[in-house]
Amino acid sequence: xxxxxVITFPFLWIGSLFVYSGSLKLLTxxxxxxxxxxxxxxxxxxxxxxxxxxxxxxxxxCGAVILLTPFPRTGAIGAAVAGVAFSIATGSALVRGLKTExxxxxxxxxxxxxxxxxxxxxxxxxxxxxxxxxxxxxxxGGWLVFALALLPAGVVILxxxxxxxxxxxxxxxTHIHQTxxxxxxx
Amino acid sequence: xxANRGLRIGRRTFVRAAVGAVAAVVSxxxxxxxxxxxxxQSRALAVAQGASDPSFWSxxxxxxxxxxxxxxxxxxxxxxxxxEGATIWRExxxxxxxxxxxxxxxxxxxxQADGSLAARPGWLWVNIGRWDxxxxxTVPGGVVVKREDGVHRTVHFSPALQVIRAARQDSIPGGxxxxxxxxxxxxxxxxxxxxxxxxxxxxxx
Numbered sequence: 001x002x003x004x005x006v007i008t009f010p011f012l013w014i015g016s017l018f019v020y021s022g023s024l025k026l027l028t029x030x031x032x033x034x035x036x037x038x039x040x041x042x043x044x045x046x047x048x049x050x051x052x053x054x055x056x057x058x059x060x061x062c063g064a065v066i067l068l069t070p071f072p073r074t075g076a077i078g079a080a081v082a083g084v085a086f087s088i089a090t091g092s093a094l095v096r097g098l099k100t101e102x103x104x105x106x107x108x109x110x111x112x113x114x115x116x117x118x119x120x121x122x123x124x125x126x127x128x129x130x131x132x133x134x135x136x137x138x139x140x141g142g143w144l145v146f147a148l149a150l151l152p153a154g155v156v157i158l159x160x161x162x163x164x165x166x167x168x169x170x171x172x173x174t175h176i177h178q179t180x181x182x183x184x185x186x
Numbered sequence: 187x188x189a190n191r192g193l194r195i196g197r198r199t200f201v202r203a204a205v206g207a208v209a210a211v212v213s214x215x216x217x218x219x220x221x222x223x224x225x226x227q228s229r230a231l232a233v234a235q236g237a238s239d240p241s242f243w244s245x246x247x248x249x250x251x252x253x254x255x256x257x258x259x260x261x262x263x264x265x266x267x268x269x270e271g272a273t274i275w276r277e278x279x280x281x282x283x284x285x286x287x288x289x290x291x292x293x294x295x296x297x298q299a300d301g302s303l304a305a306r307p308g309w310l311w312v313n314i315g316r317w318d319x320x321x322x323x324t325v326p327g328g329v330v331v332k333r334e335d336g337v338h339r340t341v342h343f344s345p346a347l348q349v350i351r352a353a354r355q356d357s358i359p360g361g362x363x364x365x366x367x368x369x370x371x372x373x374x375x376x377x378x379x380x381x382x383x384x385x386x387x388x389x390x391x
Binding site: 013016017020021024028032035099100101102104105106107108109110111115116118119152155156159160 | 214215216217218219221222223320322323332335336337338367368
């Protein structure tokens, strides 16, 4: 039983991370996704576009296979491949001193940092371990985790609509004069 | 006895440490999640501000006279009077002649008994916009700034641009040349029809 938990936990984390990340990327316009991929300066623009376009779908499929199907190891193999690619991309960006967005969470992404590389490394290690030692059977609680992983994307959709309503005709809220010293305006 | 006293940790300290540790693990495991789940108050602030400060008004110009404007917002309409010869901000100092119907206006002034607002000279801003965030790219004559919610806007440089340090409020040597990818900035300037901004002031955090 403890051994099952040790294997199930990484499956749940990897699956939910891919569903979370893929769904947030899908809410990001294609041009911004392409710019995030191109920012790593590893792919030519001809390749950056399809990668930026397909990556969210690949992540969602990967997460869904892990969490929702009886073949989680297959999904883990896909996650391991993606993890290696993420590790190479983030590691090379750090080595070259590039200041670029990681693109991990679509519009919510921060710049590539050592923690980004560390996360890619942990993801890869977990994915390799569960792909090699896990069994192909449905993950307990997979449906629930899948739904929870989609929640942040739902929150973003709701907030984007609210913000669009509140700032429909302006770039900024009307508290501009509160947040900047008035003498500094203009 | 002394050893036990040395190990004692306050409940508040323990809870803070535990919450911090959980937050660190969650933000490592799911990048960006903390910012998504943080409270969103932008709309409430936008509405509350207009209602609570009688010396401030903002909205769209729906009518115009020789020395006054009717400015309409979701809170209602208000007459804004402008002294003869007073300047108005529209990227550069302009006169009331340069204000058109449909322009977005923000104004601070003296509330009058009839409910109108007498604009202070130089304190009426037309189509002013603000954009804060992270510089993610540079373009000719401007930068691309990503706001906290992930929306990108191009911030062009106005001929009247000042680039300052936010903390010290002094100019940055090199001006716009000093702006680079990765800098956290705020900017105000003229909103352009394509939803970009021509900044007259950029402050670097």
